[in-house]
Amino acid sequence: MSAVLKSVTDARSTKSKEEATDSSSGPDKKFRQRVLILSSRGVTYRHRHLLQDLSSLLPHSRKDSKLDTKSKLFQLNELADLYNCNNILFFEARKREDLYMWMSKPPNGPTIKFHVQNLHTMEELHFSGNCLKGSRPILSFDKSFEEKPYLMVVKEMMTQMFGVPKGARKSKPFVDHVMSFTVADGKVWIRCYQICEAEVGKKDAKENGDEEEEDAGKKSKKTGRSQTDISLLEIGPRLVLTPIIIQEGSFGGPIIYENKEYVSPNVLRAEYRNRRAQKFNVRSAQKVGREIKKKALRLDKHRVGGGGGKDWEELQAGLKDLFQE
């Protein structure tokens, strides 16, 4: 059965290739992409699971062991060269809570640094969607990616990172999931969905299209298309990327874009702590002020609970006598 299928698909692919060459009338350029996926040391289980998910979604990726350094990131270029990769997806974990994602085109392409937020892996998201390991996704981009130059760069990088090239080594010839990239609130939101087709007439239409003449086939395809109902099921993972900087070189070179709106999580945390500290400071100052006020009013002596004062000592002595008797 599989042999038959293979022959069919082969025939189809050759056909499509011919078509492509005919239409483009140029050299049928294959987009070769290979992604090196690795992380720094100090990642948490969640980050590790994200890496796992991504590598399972990207058959053209190569997972490597953790990088030891966080400062000499240019070493990654050599590493990519070693593994024959022309894309690097590097995850840098800081303080065991913040995750930064570096995307780079090793020889001399640009580098983008993202801050990863709202990270949810497949493991913890109990989504019922599933897809073939190695099937090629459809990449859906928001129109707003074309509006600003830096977003254009981001889009191009993501196309090359997440788009599985045709004929990649472990890729499967079917399409059963969509990856959507949306710009909202200055961040890039990534989602992954499975494509569910209601099987009404779809297969029949396809077979008809193969067997019958072209016109008829088109017709049946059309009818098939109208009949099939497409719905989506989310697969996971979910993540939100905030672009921080874009460098011209690969892990080096001048910064050609910097996000003004980005606030480091360290700053946020510090602010939060300061705010809380301020509360305490105000309170303690109030306390001292109150004490001073009381002293000034000489209220301490008359207060039964308060220590000190002649009356108080007398009262204490009296009470002691009472209890001893």
Place this chain on the structure above:
Amino acid sequence: MGKAKLRQILAADKGKVPYLEKQKKLQKVARKRKRLQDEKEEEEADSDEEVEVKGSKMEVDGEWEDEDSEEDSEDDERVIDMSKLEDSDSESEDEDEDEDEDDEEEEEEEETEKPRNGILKSSKATKTVDKDEGEDEEEDEEDEEDIPLSEISEEDQDPEADIIPRQKLTIDNHSALQASHASIALPIKKSTPFSLHHTIITSTPVEIKDVHDDLTRELAFYTQALDAAKQGRALLLAEGASFTRPTDYFAEMVKSEEHMGKIKDKIKEEAAMKQASADAKRQRDLKKFGKQVQVARLQERQKEKREMLDKINVLKRKRAGADLGDENEGDPFDIAIEKASKVNGREGRDRKGPNAKRQKRNEKFGYGGKKKFSKSGDAVSSGDLTGFNSKGMKKNSFGSGKKAKAPRLGKSKRQARR
């Protein structure tokens, strides 16, 4: 205090606000000029204005100085002092005539103007005329200049207001970005088959009103992805590329069987939880309702019982009130009551013993106990009043004749009987 020192200080002071001083002076002159003009009009002097002004200035000044000096004394104090210091040390000049003061002022004016403004000096005559027109403007200017000065001084006083919040520099080098984009961009043209790149861009930017509203946000993403899936499918099918996985094509999935099993369990568990909670809710409702039913039933039962008791009471009364027997209802309860009353009545004598024959024989043949005194009365027999009827006493002792008629009962009793 040394004269030189004072002068120094004053000079320094003066150096700070030279133009203010100047303006004040100019203003003053202008004011004088105005008054002069008014006066001239009164005097109906038709001669040339400028000449008049120049010639009569001193005299007019003398006339008007009283008011002027009062008005301007505060303004001019510094100038006066200065002139005093410059001219002499005599303090009596304060009491000097105002003319002198004005003279000095004018001198001062000239001195101060010299280094600063050549124009003013060169055309003094025209200046005076100009000043009449420009008086208001100058005042405005002064105001305008005054305000920022004061502001500046205020700002100098509190340093925090001056701090500009530290701002990150935005780097957004468009040309460099475009260049780097061009360097890495895949050569995707319109003619490039879709199956090569699999990218779809939405026709309109996805707009999410509130990013923090999960439902709308996820819906926007979903619709975006769904549109892309539909488009992509159409394109791929049009190109003749394979899209759907055949049902008999098995391969490793992204999520393992184990993982999917977990998810299934989770879903099942959730469903079960939902079901259980729904059941529990129903049960609770039922319980509430059941309680009501039970209460109602109990109440009903109690009501029945009460009615029954009432009936019985009525019957008892009937029985107690009259001999009855005539209008007896066909109630089964009557019998029961009769039976009950029999049971409740005297025991012993009435108890059925052996049959009559046996009794006779027992008597005859001396069976069962003592025969002696058997006919004599004892405590029981003497206490027994069954045979006694008080009504019998009223009857004639012979027992025959009419049966005594039952007396008529009271009205309520009679009605109750019915």
